[in-house]
Amino acid sequence: MTDLRRELGAVDPEWTMMLPAGWERIDADDRSLDELLERLKQRLMREHGVVAYAQTSERLRRAIADLQARGGTALMLPLEQVEGAQYIPASLSAAFIGASREELDATVAGLVADGAIAFGGDRRWVRAQSTQHGVEGEEAAALTTVRYLTPVPRTQRTRALVLTGSVLHDVGHEEGDPFLEGVLRVLDTHVATFRWLPRTAS
Template identity: 30%
Template sequence: MAIRGERMNSLRESLGVTPDPDFDMKLPPGWSRRAVDEQTFETMVSGLKRRLMQEHKPELYTETRRLLKRSFDDMRQNGAFAFFVATEQAPSTLWMPASMVASIRRPEPGSSLDDLARNLIVNHGATPLLGDVRTLRYEQEKTIRLGAESIVSRTVTYLIPVPGSKRRRALQIVGGLSTPVDMPADDPYVVSAKFLFDSCASTVTWHAPVQ
């Protein structure tokens, strides 16, 4: 399933600067692209409440809504403009507790994407995605606490230079999933989830810039 991107930087357009080009990315069955905005949040909250009522689990609504709100707040704080998750109520939908989040990443003032890439290679073990030197890939994980329990947050980050940006901006896509603390990194589920992220990120293509 190919998803056509929206304009990634409305501020650039409002300032009269040529907006960054759109991008496409193939997604798993039943996944879709959503904007990081209040309308999307309210739509997801309504769907969440409906599902929990159907499953006779209304007691989970308040806590689950809180976690969803925190997720949206984190995405906004990190400059995300879109995210990709399973949304379609269909037998073919690939349901899994994972998502992919898109944002624009810039190097520190006075440096370039090449400087950023070198830093990620040295300090985070970044490598080309599936041998494609145009896309840099690196993994991170951390243990976080949710109430009385702990989970491991695992992320795979991809950086793809934005065409026409003179290597000053990169599309950043972060694939994330949460696992129990006792699930090893080589567990088949973790490996398959990372392969799924790789497969999606490797399909990113760009459209001609908006004139």
């Protein structure tokens, strides 16, 4: 289905959403990544040294490569510390997925069976949350992931957008932890501002 849509010239609709202070949205392509790293290079090397820049560069390249492999289109993350605004140690990615209507419905049903819920009471959105321990090669590190899935308009539920929020934290900072719950509330609040943009005439 995805390949056929591309062959027929179908284009996924544009979208927008509010982001936390200091966050930016970048396209998931090598050119956008290179431009971002060039912008960050001088500041990171001046404030944190060559090693910090190298580590940041490698993490971002891995993140973009992984996102591209999953059909990702955009990465949203904190890039600037804004005075008076709380730093949110998380990121969001956006990816389009394509399947038959039955396959996509089965995917949603599986998420619901695993505990996913309608996001904000809107049945067009499904929110699924999970936590993985022992990430980044550290036994004490955990990754909580929140996936927000919604069908793409006018595709008869054969295509969906998945927004994925990722929060790296210490093991033990799971459900009920004030820090993690606060970060997840921020992600929920901003994803709730998501909207599709009107298609423009070609």
